[in-house]
Each structure stands twice: as structure tokens, then as C-alpha cells.
Amino acid sequence: MSKAKSNKQVYIFAIIVCVACSVILAGAATLLQPRQAVNVKLDIVKNILVAVGHTAEEVNSATPKQVFDMYAAEFSETLVDAENQGADSTFMKQELITLSYPRQQLDDMGLSDILRIFNSKKELLARRSKKSLEQYDPGYKLIHIWKPSGSIEAYVIPIEGYGLWDIIKGYVALEPNLNTIKGISFYEHKETPGLGARITEDWFKEQFKGKQILEPSGELASVTIVRGVASDQYSGSDLTHHVDGISGATLTCKGINQFLSATLATYEPFFATLRKAG
Numbered sequence: 267m268s269k270a271k272s273n274k275q276v277y278i279f280a281i282i283v284c285v286a287c288s289v290i291l292a293g294a295a296t297l298l299q300p301r302q303a304v305n306v307k308l309d310i311v312k313n314i315l316v317a318v319g320h321t322a323e324e325v326n327s328a329t330p331k332q333v334f335d336m337y338a339a340e341f342s343e344t345l346v347d348a349e350n351q352g353a354d355s356t357f358m359k360q361e362l363i364t365l366s367y368p369r370q371q372l373d374d375m376g377l378s379d380i381l382r383i384f385n386s387k388k389e390l391l392a393r394r395s396k397k398s399l400e401q402y403d404p405g406y407k408l409i410h411i412w413k414p415s416g417s418i419e420a421y422v423i424p425i426e427g428y429g430l431w432d433i434i435k436g437y438v439a440l441e442p443n444l445n446t447i448k449g450i451s452f453y454e455h456k457e458t459p460g461l462g463a464r465i466t467e468d469w470f471k472e473q474f475k476g477k478q479i480l481e482p483s484g485e486l487a488s489v490t491i492v493r494g495v496a497s498d499q500y501s502g503s504d505l506t507h508h509v510d511g512i513s514g515a516t517l518t519c520k521g522i523n524q525f526l527s528a529t530l531a532t533y534e535p536f537f538a539t540l541r542k543a544g
């Protein structure tokens with residue numbers, strides 16, 4: 267066989283292998299997409315349940331269906347816009363339909379799923395309507411209301427922002443007085459194991475329970491993670507706004523301090539209205 271002919275065969279073989287691998291990988295990615303979407307949602311729902319006091323063991327030992335059923339039985343969801351007025355999913359659905367999302371599929375989804383998809387398409391939708399993201403964004407905020415036995419026992423809001431390495435996501439649950447923290451959870455972070463990743467350890471999250479986000483005057487104070495031990499540095503009502511830091515993770519904690527207080531500030535006008543309404 268001539269050298270040119272054998273080279274040609276090698277190239278053809280390499281191309282066939284590349285094409286076959288691409289087809290297999292693309293097929294696997296497409297097949298796994300729905301499962302990945304369910305796992306993302308499962309992670310979110312588990313963290314909401316943990317924020318209100320369900321144990322990690324309880325939610326992790328349950329099947330996905332049991333976890334989703336638990337959420338559906340215990341929670342309702344409410345949406346407010348940038349002006350803290352009650353909102354619904356009508357606008358988001360209309361907009362997603364223009365991107366060819368099937369109406370029926372959207373009608374079958376809960377508020378949080380629609381908001382998640384809408385948020386992921388917001389930049390595209392803003393470009394299409396020739397507006398800046400700021401002009402276009404309705405600033406929707408979701409609140410998960412925990413009613414395990416009929417009456418409201420907690421309001422849960424998503425928190426999200428940069429730690430040291432990347433975005434940290436989580437949930438904070440507030441007692442019905444919208445002042446006392448009922449629980450907090452963190453997930454989907456890329457902080458270093460043994461350092462920043464210790465934010466998911468129970469001792470760290472437990473210390474937020476019972477802390478208060480408001481000053482006695484009613485001003486928003488948030489809760490701040492200190493460097494070191496909070497009780498060495500604060501006492502009395504000041505201590506109700508501070509928790510112990512994690513050694514070697516000051517930057518992660520600083521990030522959490524910033525996005526926790528910024529998120530609480532965006533919800534505060536709505537919370538103030540709810541507090542007034544009693």
C-alpha cells in the first residue's frame with residue numbers, strides 16, 4: 267500500500283472516530299438534560315426544607331418524589347416586583363412564549379420554575395425588546411411561605427452572591443415576625459473544602475438561628491459573620507446581629523455578609539408592609 271493511501275485511511279478513521287464521539291456526547295448530554303434539571307430543582311427544594319428546620323438526613327434519605335411532595339404540602343409561593351407589589355407569572359409566560367416555550371408546559375409549572383427560566387433568559391429578552399437589562403428587568407422576588415399546618419411559620423427567601431471563588435447560593439428562613447432567623451442553608455458553592463466550604467457545616471448554620479435582622483429601632487441590621495468569636499466582641503442586643511467566623515475563611519464570610527445584607531435590604535420594604543399588616 268502506498269504511503270499516501272495509508273495516510274488517507276488514517277485521516278478517514280480519525281474523522282469517523284471524532285464524528286462518532288461527538289454524536290455520542292451530544293446524545294448523552296441531551297438525554298441527561300431533563301435529569302440534570304430535576305437534580306438542580308431537587309437541590310433547591312432540599313435547601314428550602316433545611317432552612318425551615320427539616321434535617322439534612324431527613325431530606326437526603328427521602329426519594330426525589332417525597333422531597334417534592336413535602337415541599338408542595340408545606341409551602342406556597344408568592345412573587346413581588348421591584349416596587350414590592352404583588353405579581354404573578356403572566357408577564358413571564360408571555361415573554362417565554364415569544365421564545366417558543368410551549369404554553370402548556372409553562373401553565374403546568376410552578377412560580378419558582380417559571381421565574382428560574384425567565385431569569386436565565388432575561389438578558390436575551392431585554393436585547394430583543396431593545397432595552398438595557400436594568401430597564402427591562404421587572405425585579406421579581408420570590409418568597410416561599412412555610413405553612414406546615416395551615417398558619418404561616420416562616421418566610422424563606424433565596425440569597426446569592428460571591429464568596430471567594432464563585433457564587434454561593436442559599437436560603438434564609440425568617441420567623442413570622444420577619445425579624446428572627448429560623449434557619450439558613452448554603453449550596454452550589456465552590457469554596458475550598460476545610461476553609462470556605464465549612465459554611466455548610468451544621469455548627470456554622472445553627473448559630474444563625476434566633477439571630478435578629480432588625481435593630482431595636484426597627485432599622486435593618488442584617489446578621490454579620492465576625493472574624494473570630496462573636497461573643498468576645500459583642501454583647502446584649504448587638505450580639506443578636508453577629509455570629510462566629512470560620513478561621514481561614516474570612517473572605518468567604520465577607521462575601522456572605524455582603525450578599526445577605528444586600529438581599530435582606532431588597533426584601534425589607536415588602537417585609538415592612540407585612541409586619542405592619544400584622
Ligand SMILES: Cc1cc2nc3c(=O)[nH]c(=O)nc-3n(C[C@H](O)[C@H](O)[C@H](O)COP(=O)(O)O)c2cc1C
Binds near residue numbers: 457459462463514
Ligand atoms: C488554596 C487556598 C484556598 C483558600 N480558600 C479560601 C476559601 O475558601 N475562603 C476564604 O475565605 N479564604 C480562602 N483562602 C484564603 C486564606 O485562607 C486566607 O486569606 C488567609 O489564610 C487568612 O486567614 P483568615 O481567613 O483566618 O483571616 C484560601 C487560600 C488558599 C491558599
